[in-house]
Amino acid sequence: MMEMLKSxxxxxxxxxxxxxxxxxxxxxxxxxxxxxxxxxxAAGMGAAVIFVxxxxxxxxxxxxxxxxxxxxxxxxRTIVFILVIAxxxxxxxxxxxxxMPALHASLGIYLPLITTNCAVLGVTINNINDxxxxxxxxxxxxxAGLGFLLAMVLFAGVRSRLExxxxxxxxxxxxxxxxxxxxVALSFFGFAGIVDGIFG
Amino acid sequence: xxxxxxxxKGIIKENPVLVLVLGTCPTxxxxxxxxxxxxxxxxxxxxxxxSNMAVSALRNVIPDKVRIPCYIVxxxxxxxxxxxxxxxxxxxxxxxxxxxxxxxxxNCIILGRAEMYASKNGVVDSxxxxxxxxxxxxxxxxxxxxIREIFGAGTWCGLEIPFAGDYSVMILTMAPGGFFVxxxxxxxxxxxxxxxxxxxxxxxxxxxxxxxxxGKIECKSKEDVNDGNA
Numbered sequence: 001m002m003e004m005l006k007s008x009x010x011x012x013x014x015x016x017x018x019x020x021x022x023x024x025x026x027x028x029x030x031x032x033x034x035x036x037x038x039x040x041x042a043a044g045m046g047a048a049v050i051f052v053x054x055x056x057x058x059x060x061x062x063x064x065x066x067x068x069x070x071x072x073x074x075x076x077r078t079i080v081f082i083l084v085i086a087x088x089x090x091x092x093x094x095x096x097x098x099x100m101p102a103l104h105a106s107l108g109i110y111l112p113l114i115t116t117n118c119a120v121l122g123v124t125i126n127n128i129n130d131x132x133x134x135x136x137x138x139x140x141x142x143x144a145g146l147g148f149l150l151a152m153v154l155f156a157g158v159r160s161r162l163e164x165x166x167x168x169x170x171x172x173x174x175x176x177x178x179x180x181x182x183x184v185a186l187s188f189f190g191f192a193g194i195v196d197g198i199f200g
Numbered sequence: 201x202x203x204x205x206x207x208x209k210g211i212i213k214e215n216p217v218l219v220l221v222l223g224t225c226p227t228x229x230x231x232x233x234x235x236x237x238x239x240x241x242x243x244x245x246x247x248x249x250x251s252n253m254a255v256s257a258l259r260n261v262i263p264d265k266v267r268i269p270c271y272i273v274x275x276x277x278x279x280x281x282x283x284x285x286x287x288x289x290x291x292x293x294x295x296x297x298x299x300x301x302x303x304x305x306x307n308c309i310i311l312g313r314a315e316m317y318a319s320k321n322g323v324v325d326s327x328x329x330x331x332x333x334x335x336x337x338x339x340x341x342x343x344x345x346x347i348r349e350i351f352g353a354g355t356w357c358g359l360e361i362p363f364a365g366d367y368s369v370m371i372l373t374m375a376p377g378g379f380f381v382x383x384x385x386x387x388x389x390x391x392x393x394x395x396x397x398x399x400x401x402x403x404x405x406x407x408x409x410x411x412x413x414x415g416k417i418e419c420k421s422k423e424d425v426n427d428g429n430a
Contacts (some may be wrong), residue, residue: 025229026225026226026228026375026378027225027229027303028225029222029224029225030225030308031227033224049364058388075280075283075284076280077302078275078276078279078280078283078302078305079276079277079280082272082276082305082306083269083272083273083276086269086272087371117306118225118303118306118307119393121302121303122299122303125302125303126299128304128346129298129299139342168387169390170388170390170391171383171387171390172390174221174383174386175383175384175386175387175390176383176387177383178379178380178382178383178384178386179379179380179384181379181383182376182377182378182379182380182383183376185375185376185379186371186376188375189374189376
């Protein structure tokens with residue numbers, strides 16, 4: 001039991017901090033750059049991503065092991081996963097709209113965007129590639145979502161300062177945003193090795 | 201617009217990476233070495249060409265309401281083919297591109313061209329458009345990976361470069377270097393095209409097929425800005 005908790009903690013910390021999906025694996029850059037202008041939008045997007053990542057993993061993991069592997073159709077993974085994610089997102093949006101309009105109002109607009117977010121497809125495929133079990137997959141995908149939220153929120157803070165900065169004309173807009181993303185990514189280097197350190 | 205222009209626009213004037221800022225994830229992630237970048241460029245071009253032609257040929261058959269899922273299925277099919285071919289013939293490249301090969305499915309460039317161009321134009325035009333965009337994508341990846349490999353690792357296409365190895369800046373091959381080089385490249389393009397950042401779509405999502413959904417967010421933030429001004 002202790003062993004399991006330990007390995008789950010390592011997986012969680014790894015996917016939140018060390019291998020942050022946005023800042024060190026470069027997945028989900030589009031929403032990271034596009035929706036991080038305002039703190040509340042960044043947080044909303046982050047929350048929606050956590051939700052969809054967990055849901056997508058819960059749906060795709062059994063499909064991989066009980067359907068694709070069983071019938072020896074591993075090569076269909078990309079097609080099946082993207083369709084499952086797309087259908088799932090639509091379904092969740094409909095359900096939220098009907099039964100939880102308050103939640104839909106705050107998360108709803110971000111949901112359709114997430115279908116084509118490579119971080120969601122990326123995390124489901126990574127979980128299979130890394131050979132994680134169901135529980136490990138869930139922890140790793142929630143960690144990935146938390147890491148995404150963390151990166152978004154941190155970067156939204158940086159960007160609000162950036163608005164008042166006065167960069168050279170050629171750097172205005174996206175270039176200076178990317179350069180500051182580089183510095184934020186650099187700060188995440190400080191977490192490298194943290195996981196090995198915790199449990200000796 | 202002439203056929204030639206149609207082909208050329210993707211390479212320079214509407215370069216998908218440096219001007220339209222689409223497909224940023226693979227651009228940042230796999231440009232650590234030139235060979236990876238070229239492999240990715242060719243794979244994405246192949247998928248783009250096939251999907252653009254298929255979408256264009258089927259544009260009168262696919263119902264408007266379910267067009268995005270249809271495009272995704274088509275694209276995912278072609279990506280799977282390319283994946284299997286690369287696994288069989290260039291296993292090393294397949295290994296080093298890893299997950300980003302599957303992620304061509306959600307590359308904004310491919311879905312974006314299907315939605316914005318192929319669904320409205322003929323097969324030949326769509327094929328030319330795809331080739332131009334694909335070459336533009338490959339070119340941008342090539343330039344960026346050259347910078348990162350030469351200055352970051354002191355090699356080019358895996359070949360040692362005299363002296364460069366002694367002064368290599370390792371950070372350029374790592375994650376922060378990717379953001380930094382990409383930012384500088386876009387700034388350079390802005391400078392060369394005469395500092396018109398306002399005219400460009402300044403965020404990647406704008407060219408994405410889900411931009412209309414994104415639009416809700418953009419519009420909202422525009423309203424906020426207007427409120428602030430008032």
